[in-house]
Every structure is written in structure tokens, then in C-alpha cells.
Amino acid sequence: MRHGRAFWLFVGPFAAGLLVFVYVPIGWSLVLSFFDARNTVTPTEFVGLRNYVDMLTDGPFLSSLGTFSVFAAFVVPLTFVLALALALLVNQISFMQAFFRSVFFLPTACSYVVASLVWKLSIFNGLRSGLANTVLGWFGADPVAWTVSTSPPWYWLVLVTLRLWLQLGFYMILFIAGLQRIPVVLYEAAALDGARSWQAFRFVTLPQLRTTSVAVLLLLLIGAYQAFDEFYNVLGTDRGYPPFARPPLIYLYYTALGSGGQDFGHGSAGAVILTLLIVGVTLLQGRAVRR
Amino acid sequence: MISRRRLLSLACASVLLAACGSNTGRGGNGQALKQWYHAYGEPGVRQAVERYAKAYTKTQVSVQWNPGDYDSKLATSLLSDGGPDVFESTPQISSVRAGQLVPLDDVFGDARSDFSDSILATHTVDGKIYGVPQAVDMQMLFYRKSFFSQAGVQPPSTVDELIDVSRRLTAGSVKGLFAGNDGGGGVLGGPALWSTGLDYVRDHQVGFDDPLAATAIGKLRELYTSGSLLLGAVKDWAEPDAFTQGLVAMQWTGLWAVPAVAKALGDDFGVLPFPSLGAGGSASVPVGAFGAMVNAKSKRIDEAKDFVRWLWIEKTDYQEDFNLGYGFHIPPRKSISERASKLTSGAAADAVKFVRDNAKASNPPDWTSVMRTAFNDAVSRVVRDGAPADAELRAAADVARDELKRLYG
Numbered sequence: 001m002r003h004g005r006a007f008w009l010f011v012g013p014f015a016a017g018l019l020v021f022v023y024v025p026i027g028w029s030l031v032l033s034f035f036d037a038r039n040t041v042t043p044t045e046f047v048g049l050r051n052y053v054d055m056l057t058d059g060p061f062l063s064s065l066g067t068f069s070v071f072a073a074f075v076v077p078l079t080f081v082l083a084l085a086l087a088l089l090v091n092q093i094s095f096m097q098a099f100f101r102s103v104f105f106l107p108t109a110c111s112y113v114v115a116s117l118v119w120k121l122s123i124f125n126g127l128r129s130g131l132a133n134t135v136l137g138w139f140g141a142d143p144v145a146w147t148v149s150t151s152p153p154w155y156w157l158v159l160v161t162l163r164l165w166l167q168l169g170f171y172m173i174l175f176i177a178g179l180q181r182i183p184v185v186l187y188e189a190a191a192l193d194g195a196r197s198w199q200a201f202r203f204v205t206l207p208q209l210r211t212t213s214v215a216v217l218l219l220l221l222i223g224a225y226q227a228f229d230e231f232y233n234v235l236g237t238d239r240g241y242p243p244f245a246r247p248p249l250i251y252l253y254y255t256a257l258g259s260g261g262q263d264f265g266h267g268s269a270g271a272v273i274l275t276l277l278i279v280g281v282t283l284l285q286g287r288a289v290r291r
Numbered sequence: 292m293i294s295r296r297r298l299l300s301l302a303c304a305s306v307l308l309a310a311c312g313s314n315t316g317r318g319g320n321g322q323a324l325k326q327w328y329h330a331y332g333e334p335g336v337r338q339a340v341e342r343y344a345k346a347y348t349k350t351q352v353s354v355q356w357n358p359g360d361y362d363s364k365l366a367t368s369l370l371s372d373g374g375p376d377v378f379e380s381t382p383q384i385s386s387v388r389a390g391q392l393v394p395l396d397d398v399f400g401d402a403r404s405d406f407s408d409s410i411l412a413t414h415t416v417d418g419k420i421y422g423v424p425q426a427v428d429m430q431m432l433f434y435r436k437s438f439f440s441q442a443g444v445q446p447p448s449t450v451d452e453l454i455d456v457s458r459r460l461t462a463g464s465v466k467g468l469f470a471g472n473d474g475g476g477g478v479l480g481g482p483a484l485w486s487t488g489l490d491y492v493r494d495h496q497v498g499f500d501d502p503l504a505a506t507a508i509g510k511l512r513e514l515y516t517s518g519s520l521l522l523g524a525v526k527d528w529a530e531p532d533a534f535t536q537g538l539v540a541m542q543w544t545g546l547w548a549v550p551a552v553a554k555a556l557g558d559d560f561g562v563l564p565f566p567s568l569g570a571g572g573s574a575s576v577p578v579g580a581f582g583a584m585v586n587a588k589s590k591r592i593d594e595a596k597d598f599v600r601w602l603w604i605e606k607t608d609y610q611e612d613f614n615l616g617y618g619f620h621i622p623p624r625k626s627i628s629e630r631a632s633k634l635t636s637g638a639a640a641d642a643v644k645f646v647r648d649n650a651k652a653s654n655p656p657d658w659t660s661v662m663r664t665a666f667n668d669a670v671s672r673v674v675r676d677g678a679p680a681d682a683e684l685r686a687a688a689d690v691a692r693d694e695l696k697r698l699y700g
Binding site (some may be wrong): 041130 | 363366
């Protein structure tokens, strides 16, 4: 098919940007992963699969995958259930629906970095005067060092509530869109057959939301894999990052780009492994949910 | 191909050039030497370094001020052709081995003996010097004299006394010590090693592969579990806010905090080195110095070296102004620090003495990020999670040994 000038005029700049800033770096990173690339992006020493072997036997990298799993185990089901519940509630009310929809959606517009700082410095700081500790103080409890304590690991509370606040609204909107596409006749037919509201939800709403649910789950999982901003800003310090709650992207960032690190070979190998994992899990999940 | 950064720097450069306006009549090939600084927090530093650059007559120098994550930005720029000609940093063996830095031994001339050996050592890799030290920074323990006299305790001179004093000073809303929001693992790991006479790296060998290291880091765990540490403060250890607001009786922070602390507390404070653990160890203060370096990819290496020599060797008045006019640093040249009146009394005089007697390199060139991460991870797990110190440190020592083998064979 031949494309006219208008086609290239509109698509060209975008395609060029995509090529230069996305595909070339991805390809180059693949190349780097087979080289000893310390402090250089034009390496000469080919090392084959050594970087991959190193990363797959590297304790911190493997434990970072574990960290991701913990985070995903908290945040994916919680967001899914809460976003669906919010969507059902907001979709049902007839009074000020647009207002509630906007209010719940608003946090999505907030930057992760700004929200992280608010969570870390004002809500969950370790001082008596922090918001969470003030509330605890009303009940006579001692202040808790939320982002410091590892036993119990309160930092998960900080990280998970932060992400819930930021992303719930977005997934709520996706579910509302899905809910509004369900034909009313299905509910009428169910009502005629004597279905109660729970049965209507179980046998009409949920099956009708299948495609939306699959999309939401996929996006949530990929989002969890990509966790970086809130972890970096809540737990990172000028002395580096603590060994716990270190998601893969944070670990790779410090390996490839951290001060004095600049080990692009291992960083790229880790990135490729992570990409393969995300692709693999996504395919598996798609197959499992669709059947 | 033009990258976004290059586009941005071109845009910045054109703005700068436009701002310069009329022909200054200086020589050179028309393009300015690029000099980078990180963003100093003290007001006036930026104007000062721009003034120095402007005063250089041989060639035009444009100063770029870099707020944010300077280390990462610099490291990335050194990979490309668009990096600075002259910049400030501390040398890492990885950059030297990758051929990114120009040796500057010949820049020093007769002035070399005027720089303190311990500072020069932090800029020396494989026998060559890669940075001309600009300003010495150090960390130390600040304590509130009135809190100590109220509680009837003396300034600690051993690690055990430090833990004990910290406990006894904890009462009500006042905690004994603030050493960072990570519970001290980040900043006190090195001092804990030095308190037993160990070190990060020594003569190309792991310096902490010793059962004593577990004892030393175990003390940090004891401190963490004593309930006397302030945790989760709004500003981290580098800012003296927790100390000046009376939230703690002691804080680990740096020399740079002296003016702010003196302003808030008058003379109701004193400073100490990190104490010794006992026999074989010593009190210590971590010391580091940013140095002026030359990018090996620069097309004007000789001009860059001339400029570095002029600014940081010949213009001794600038070095004094840079170190003491705005924030608070120790001039790396003995001839300047000895006659500086601001350094002859109070906490500043103590700090100068600590640097002379107790200095340890906070970030030696061959303490690579791989070793640092392994060590800091181990310390954090011991301090915060109560992991067994001997096993954790042995694992970190193994990582460090592999890395040293890779570097030195």
C-alpha cells in the first residue's frame, strides 16, 4: 500500500521519535547485555551470556523479583476489588454521579513523586507530629517510624496505600465504562427470572465485565512490575537504597546508572530478563483468564 | 542525530551567549570551556563560581549549575561527547579504568606539598592524581551541651559510652541521637569499622574481613534497638533541623551545618569524632573533598588543565573565598586553612583538629558501588532486621574480594 505525503507528515515525526528514543535504545540495550560495558556504551569486550548468568545467580536481583511479587500480591487484588466496588457504587447513585466520579479520579492526575513526598514527609513521618502518629497518639500509642521499621514492615502500608490512592480512580473509570456497556435488558431478564442483586452481579455483571477485567489485571500487573517512583522517593536516601522493598527497576537503576555504578552490561541483561518475565506472565495470564 | 540533551544544552548555551551580549574581547576559538558544578545549597556559591570563571582571561569559561542527581548526570555525560571540559567530583577507579579522566599530576607543581596527604590520597588512583581538591567536607557528631549537663553525662569517648549516653538522654519527646532516617546504617557503617581499626579497603585487599567487623556493626544494632534513636525525621541527617529543633541531644551531620547550628543554638553545642570501640581502634571522622577534574573526551584538554591550575592552584584567594565565604568547608591547602580566622575557634577549630588527627576517606576511589552496595546492604540487614552480623559481613567481604580481584588481578 502506498502512503501519501499527509500520512508521513502525521505519522513521520511520531514514528521517528519512537524509533530514535525507544526502539534504538531497546536494541542497543540488547547489544550491551552481551558485553562487559562498564562506564561505556560502546563496549568492545564480548562476554556472551555471562551477564545473564551473573544476574540470574545474583542474590539482590532475585530478591528484587521477590519484592515485586510481594508488592503485586498486595496491590493487584486490592486495587481490582476496590476499584470494582467503587465503580459499582458510583455507577448506581443517581445523585451527583459526575461529582463523585471526578473526585475519585482526581488523584490519578497527581504526580507519583509529589504524592510520595506527601506520604513520606507529612502523613507517615516518624515524628510525634506526623499525621499518622498524631492519630495513633489519640489512642495513647507510641509514634511509629513508618518508613524505617522493618519488623513489622510498616513501609508496605505506606507504599500500598500510596499506590491505591493514586491508581484506584483510573481503574474505577475503566470499570464504569465496562459497566455502562452492559445492556440493561440482561438485568431486566435476570429480574424476571427472580435474580437477587447478588445473583445479578455474579451471573450478569461479572461475566459481562470479563474483557474489562482482563485488561485491568494486565495493566495492574505491568504497573506493579514497573514500580519505581514511589519506592525511590519514599525509601531511597542520599546513601543509596535499603536492601528491602527494592523492586527490580530500582535495583537495575542503581546497577546501570547509580553513582559510581555505570555497569550497563549487567543492567541491560537484567532489563532483558525482566522484559521476558513480563511478556511471559502477560501471555500466561491472558491464556488463563480467557480460556 | 541530535539528542534531547544536546538540543537542551544548545538552547542553554545560546541563552547564555545571548546573556553575555557584547564581545568581551577574549581569546580562544570562540567557544567557551564548559565547567560543571553540582548545586551547592549555600546562597552565593553560584555567583562566586561564575565570578571566578569570568575573571579568567585566557579563554571564555561557561559555568553550568546542575541541580538534582548530579552524580548520575555527570556519569552519563562523560559517556558522550557532550560532557563538560572541567567538572567537580571525586574520582572513582571505574572512571579512571574507563579512561574518562585526565591525570593532573603536572598541574600541581610546587603546590603539591601544600595539600594534605590524606586528601590527595582520595584523588589518587594507581599512583596518579585525577582531581585538584577544592573543598574539604567532613562529618562529625554534634551534641547539645545543656542537655548533657542536665542529664549529668559526659561526652562519650567510646562506642559503649555513646550507646549508654544516647539511652540516658532519651526522655519524653527528646531522643538521644539522630544518625539518619535509616537508623544509622548508612552513615555510621564506616565509622563503626574505623572504631575497631578496620577499614573498607586496605592495600587492594578487603579491609573488613575480620570477626571484629561483626562486633563493630553489632554495636550499631545495639544502638538501633536501644530505643534512643530518632527515626523518620522530616529532614535527613545532612540537615541539622532535628538537632536545632531540640528533638535530639546528639546528631551525626557535617561540618557544613556548623553555621546553621551556631545561629540556632549559640554556643550550646559541641562536636566530637565518632568514638573508638576500644583497643586497636581509633576515633574517626569521614572526610572527602570534591576536586576539579578534566574530561578525557574534552577536545581542549590543555586549556582545561590551564584553567584548573589557574583557579585551584594559583588563585589562593578564590580558594579561601569558595571554602569560607558562603558555606563552611576546610580549604584543602594547609597554607590557607592555617591562616583562616574562621577556623581558629569553637567547633570549626575542633573540626580542623579532627581532620588532622582522625581523618578517614569517606569514599575511597577503589570502594566501588558494587562493594558499597554489598556492605551497606549487609549493615542495613544487621542493624534493622537483626540478621547475624558475622555471616552478613562475610558475604559482603566475598563480594568485595571478587571486585578487587577484577580491579587489581
